[in-house]
Amino acid sequence: MSSDLGTGPPPAVTHRLGYLLKHAQLRLAELAEPLYAPLGVTGRQLALLTLFGDGPARSQQDGAARLGVDRTTMVALVDELEAKGLVRREVAPGDRRKRLVTLTSEGERVREAGAEVTRQAEALLLEPLSAEDAERLRAALHLVVRGE
């Protein structure tokens, strides 16, 4: 398909990092969402479960900062998960302004199932790469994101 469209020397849009990152993300979403659907959650909701289910309980704003979303957006996201019975809001002991978000047992179950499914989707995306190239890709992205 379109192996020779007369596209000669210039690298074109498809070599820009912005394009590659966007489309890699798009492709991952296409692979993962169908697998998340049976669990009754979206990829983003699962990301929240992963965030709040990992380590000590976090406040909403702490979670928002780590995920890179607005604090007002976080309210809506937690609302969704709370309506599904996957998380609980609890007043933080020691600071009653904060609401710690903790997983219900059902939320924990979905989080674990989701983690496995995420692993599968990532494996599908990384299929064209060797195991070590895949790991290099992950490590490189990690460094780039942290700006180190």
Next chain:
Amino acid sequence: MSSDLGTGPPPAVTHRLGYLLKHAQLRLAELAEPLYAPLGVTGRQLALLTLFGDGPARSQQDGAARLGVDRTTMVALVDELEAKGLVRREVAPGDRRKRLVTLTSEGERVREAGAEVTRQAEALLLEPLSAEDAERLRAALHLVVRGE
């Protein structure tokens, strides 16, 4: 050396590929947009200029498919660039349904300036990586996006 970032106990959100891709893209946008601003275009508009300025003239729908945007969205995007005097719509010879999008001389000038700026922004993002790791990252993303 990146020490040990592969097999920690809790994978956490920050090790998911979706998170890494999203935030890498976010960081690139933060680096690039300020550099694009003096040119009077956004990153996406510059992507259009790169697309339509490369190779033979393309129709809007062909461009939309390559860029992964909806065809109705493409109408609005081309409208913006046409209003700025950077591109022209021309009825395609041989198929009067199609509108070929071609760059004006001003559009060509912006495209070239933007290409240089894009190179700078990417260099900033990839700064934490060695030259060969950066090239490996780009190659890996390319393979993954094409699903090959």
Next chain:
DNA sequence: ACGAATTATCAGTTAAACTGACGATCAGTG
């Protein structure tokens, strides 16, 4: 010549995120 498919376009809808404001709570000052 006629029906089906394609291209660009537009209007209306939907979804997502942001802005600004508010009440509740905490920390520090005098």
Next chain:
DNA sequence: CACTGATCGTCAGTTTAACTGATAATTCGT
């Protein structure tokens, strides 16, 4: 203590981006 300023969560309203469905013009197949 009282007062001030800052933080956290929340809500209402706005903006922005993209999608859905419909339409006119054009091309293609038969």
